[in-house]
Amino acid sequence: MKKKSHISALLLIAILSFSCVSKSTALFVDNFENDTNPYGWSLVKDSGxxxxxxxxxxxxxTVAKLNYDISNGGSWVGAQKSIQIVPKNAKGLxxxxxxxxxxxxxxxxxDSTGRCFRHRLSRSLSDLDEMNWFNITLAFSTTPDSITGGVFTPTIxxxxxxxxxxxxxxxxxMFGRDKWIPQPKGEMWFDNIEWITDxxxxxxxxxxxxxxxxxxxxxxxTGVCTHFEHGDLNKPDLITSLGFKCIRGDLAWGSVETKKGQFNYSYFDSIVKVAENNKLRTLFILCYGNKLYAKNTxxxxxxxxxxxxxxHYCATTVRHFKGKDVDFEIWNEPNHPWFWLPKPDxxxxSKLLRVSIDSIKSANPKVTLISAGTAGIDWGFINTLGENKSLTGLDGIGVHPYVDGSPESISEDLICLRHLLKKYFKKVPKEWSTECGAISSKYGNGLSDSAQFCQARLDVRxxxxxxxxxxxxxxxxxFFCKGDSVDHQDNYGIIGFDMKPRPSYHAISxxxxxxxxxxxxxxxKTQNTGAYALQFKGKNDNLLVLWTSAGKLVKDEAGYTTRFILPKKPICIYNYLGRKIPIPDKIKGQWILEAGGEVIYAVLPD
Known part of the structure; x- marks a missing residue:
C-alpha cells in the first residue's frame, strides 16, 4: 500500500496500533499510477x-478525484470501470x-445480467477524523443496501x-421531514482499488x-434504561451484577405536578435512594406534557x-435533587412522531430547550445537563437546534444510535454530527448514547431462541x-421487557417479562x-476494515475481543468470517455467551481463530 490510512484515537485517547502484514501480493484493479487513464474509467451520474x-x-x-454538484437535481456522481477479468479467487475489494x-x-x-448491487460504505470506528484517508473493505458476500435492474438476491x-x-x-x-442537504457540492478522492483473495x-x-x-x-x-413504573428497580442486584453503574428513566412532568404549582417528589426520592444504595448514578429524563397545561402528554x-x-418544573426538579448523584436529560426523542405531536418540529x-436550559442552569449551574436523545443520530434535527442557539449551556448531546445494519455503522452519522457541532461550540461536548441496543423481533419471532441469540450478539457489539x-x-x-408479546416494543429487554434472563443478559455478563x-x-490494526480486534491487558495475560462487522448472525445470512492469526497459543477461548471453545490445533506454525458476527474472546499469555 502506498499510503496508510489514519489510525484514529480509540475512545478519544491516543492509542498506538500496529499494522498487520498481508500475506498476499496486491492484485490491483487500479492504483492510478498511469496519468493517461488506460483502464477505461468514465464519469457517470444520476439524472440532474x-x-x-x-x-x-x-x-x-496519483489518485482519482470526483467532484459532484446536485444543486439542480440528482443525487450522486461516480466513476465507472468495465471489468474484463476477475481473479478466480477474488472475494471482495x-x-x-x-x-x-x-x-x-x-x-x-x-453483474452480467445488468443488476447493480449498491453498497453504502462506512468508515471504520477507528477512522473518525474526516481530514484523513480511510480504508474500505467490501466482501462480495455482503448484502447490498439496494439492487437495481433485476430481482433481489443477497449476493452477486x-x-x-x-x-x-x-x-x-x-x-x-428522518421521519418524513423536508429534505436538508448540508453541502450539495463536494469532492472525493480514492485510490489503490485491489482485489481481496482472503x-x-x-x-x-x-x-x-x-x-x-x-x-x-x-x-x-455504561448503564441501562429502566421503566420505574414497571418496578425495574425492585431487583437492583440484577442491574449491578452486569457491571452497569448508571440507570436512565422518566421523571415525567405529570407525575410530580398534579396540581398547578405543587410538586411531590417522594416516589422519585425513593428511586434515587435505591440507586445510591447500590452505587448507581441516575439520569432522569425531564419529559412530556402535563394535562394541566396540554390536552395530551x-x-x-x-x-x-x-x-x-x-x-419551572425543570428548575424545581433540578433544585430538589441538588447534591445527589443525578444528571438530567431534557425530553426524549423530540424528532419522533410518538413524542412530539402533531409532528416533530x-x-x-428549540424554543422549549432554550428556555429550559436557562431555567435549569439558574437553579443549579453545576448540574450535568444533556439535550434530548434523538431517535437515531439525527444530525439534521440537532443542527437546527444549533442554528437556533439552543445548544449553549449543555454538557452533552443526547443521541439514540439505533441502526438497521451493524452497530459499527454508526460511524457515518456520528462523524457528520461532530462536523456540524463545531459550528456551535468552541469545545464540543461529548455525545451521550442514552438509548442503544438490538431488538430480538427484528430477527423473526422476538420470543424465539434464534431471535434472542441474534439480539445478544448485537448488544455486546x-x-x-x-x-x-x-x-x-x-x-x-x-432492562426488563415490558410485555410477553412478539411486538417489537416488548423485545428490547435483557430480562424477559417472565423475569428470566435472556441471552443478552449472559452475553453482557x-x-x-x-x-x-x-x-x-x-x-x-487490521487491513480489513470490518475485522475488529480489541486488546485488554491483564496482570499476566492479554484478552483479545474479536469479531467481523459484516459477519453472519444466522446461518443463512450473507456475510463472511475473518481468520485471525494469533501471535501466541491461547490459554483459553470463549464464545459471546461465555462458553469455552476448544483451542485450535496449530496449522503450519499458526493458531487460527475464525470470527464472524458474534464476538469471540481469546486469552493469550504475556
Missing part, C-alpha cells in the same frame, strides 16, 4: 447531477477514500462486469501501555404558558462500538466478567 472525474497528484502518488463528513461514498457492482450470482465508485451528499430527512488478519499485540483506559472507567459510564409544548410551566423544540467512538455514557435499552480488572490498550 453534474460533476467531473480526473486525477490529482498528492506527493509522489479494498480501496482507500478521502471525503467530507457531509458526504457518503458508495460502490456499485454490476453472475460475473462482475462493472465497478462504480460513487459519492453523494448526506441528506437529513480475509486473513495476522495480529500483533500492542506493547505500548502509555495511553490506556481501565475497564472500570468504561463500565462506570405527547403534545409538543409550543405556547408561552406551556414553555414557561415546563421550564425542531424549531418549536453495540457496547463495544459505543466505547470505541468515545461516547460519554452508554445506556442499553432496556460475559463481556463484564472477562474485561474486569483489565486495561484497554486499543484496537489492533
Amino acid at each position: 447531477a453534474t460533476g467531473s472525474f480526473g486525477f490529482e497528484k498528492i506527493g509522489n502518488n 479494498r480501496l482507500q477514500i478521502k471525503c467530507s463528513a457531509t458526504s457518503t461514498a458508495w460502490i456499485f457492482l454490476t 450470482q453472475t460475473g462482475l462486469k462493472k465497478i462504480t465508485v460513487a459519492i453523494e451528499p448526506r441528506v437529513s430527512n 480475509f486473513d488478519e495476522t495480529l500483533h499485540l500492542i506493547t505500548n501501555e502509555k495511553d490506556t483506559i481501565s475497564s472500570t472507567a468504561l463500565w462506570n459510564k 405527547s403534545d409538543g409544548l409550543v405556547s408561552t404558558e406551556q414553555i414557561t410551566a415546563f421550564a 425542531a424549531i418549536d423544540f 453495540t457496547i463495544l462500538a459505543n466505547w470505541m467512538v468515545g461516547f460519554a455514557y452508554t445506556y442499553k435499552y432496556e 460475559t463481556l463484564q466478567l472477562l474485561t474486569e480488572n483489565r486495561l484497554l490498550l486499543g484496537r489492533i
Whole structure:
C-alpha cells in the first residue's frame, strides 16, 4: 500500500496500533499510477447531477478525484470501470477514500445480467477524523443496501462486469421531514482499488501501555434504561451484577405536578435512594406534557404558558435533587412522531430547550445537563437546534444510535454530527448514547431462541462500538421487557417479562466478567476494515475481543468470517455467551481463530 490510512484515537485517547502484514501480493484493479487513464474509467451520474472525474497528484502518488454538484437535481456522481477479468479467487475489494463528513461514498457492482448491487460504505470506528484517508473493505458476500435492474438476491450470482465508485451528499430527512442537504457540492478522492483473495488478519499485540483506559472507567459510564413504573428497580442486584453503574428513566412532568404549582417528589426520592444504595448514578429524563397545561402528554409544548410551566418544573426538579448523584436529560426523542405531536418540529423544540436550559442552569449551574436523545443520530434535527442557539449551556448531546445494519455503522452519522457541532461550540461536548441496543423481533419471532441469540450478539457489539467512538455514557435499552408479546416494543429487554434472563443478559455478563480488572490498550490494526480486534491487558495475560462487522448472525445470512492469526497459543477461548471453545490445533506454525458476527474472546499469555 502506498499510503496508510489514519489510525484514529480509540475512545478519544491516543492509542498506538500496529499494522498487520498481508500475506498476499496486491492484485490491483487500479492504483492510478498511469496519468493517461488506460483502464477505461468514465464519469457517470444520476439524472440532474453534474460533476467531473480526473486525477490529482498528492506527493509522489496519483489518485482519482470526483467532484459532484446536485444543486439542480440528482443525487450522486461516480466513476465507472468495465471489468474484463476477475481473479478466480477474488472475494471482495479494498480501496482507500478521502471525503467530507457531509458526504457518503458508495460502490456499485454490476453483474452480467445488468443488476447493480449498491453498497453504502462506512468508515471504520477507528477512522473518525474526516481530514484523513480511510480504508474500505467490501466482501462480495455482503448484502447490498439496494439492487437495481433485476430481482433481489443477497449476493452477486453472475460475473462482475462493472465497478462504480460513487459519492453523494448526506441528506437529513428522518421521519418524513423536508429534505436538508448540508453541502450539495463536494469532492472525493480514492485510490489503490485491489482485489481481496482472503480475509486473513495476522495480529500483533500492542506493547505500548502509555495511553490506556481501565475497564472500570468504561463500565462506570455504561448503564441501562429502566421503566420505574414497571418496578425495574425492585431487583437492583440484577442491574449491578452486569457491571452497569448508571440507570436512565422518566421523571415525567405529570407525575410530580398534579396540581398547578405543587410538586411531590417522594416516589422519585425513593428511586434515587435505591440507586445510591447500590452505587448507581441516575439520569432522569425531564419529559412530556402535563394535562394541566396540554390536552395530551405527547403534545409538543409550543405556547408561552406551556414553555414557561415546563421550564419551572425543570428548575424545581433540578433544585430538589441538588447534591445527589443525578444528571438530567431534557425530553426524549423530540424528532419522533410518538413524542412530539402533531409532528416533530425542531424549531418549536428549540424554543422549549432554550428556555429550559436557562431555567435549569439558574437553579443549579453545576448540574450535568444533556439535550434530548434523538431517535437515531439525527444530525439534521440537532443542527437546527444549533442554528437556533439552543445548544449553549449543555454538557452533552443526547443521541439514540439505533441502526438497521451493524452497530459499527454508526460511524457515518456520528462523524457528520461532530462536523456540524463545531459550528456551535468552541469545545464540543461529548455525545451521550442514552438509548442503544438490538431488538430480538427484528430477527423473526422476538420470543424465539434464534431471535434472542441474534439480539445478544448485537448488544455486546453495540457496547463495544459505543466505547470505541468515545461516547460519554452508554445506556442499553432496556432492562426488563415490558410485555410477553412478539411486538417489537416488548423485545428490547435483557430480562424477559417472565423475569428470566435472556441471552443478552449472559452475553453482557460475559463481556463484564472477562474485561474486569483489565486495561484497554486499543484496537489492533487490521487491513480489513470490518475485522475488529480489541486488546485488554491483564496482570499476566492479554484478552483479545474479536469479531467481523459484516459477519453472519444466522446461518443463512450473507456475510463472511475473518481468520485471525494469533501471535501466541491461547490459554483459553470463549464464545459471546461465555462458553469455552476448544483451542485450535496449530496449522503450519499458526493458531487460527475464525470470527464472524458474534464476538469471540481469546486469552493469550504475556
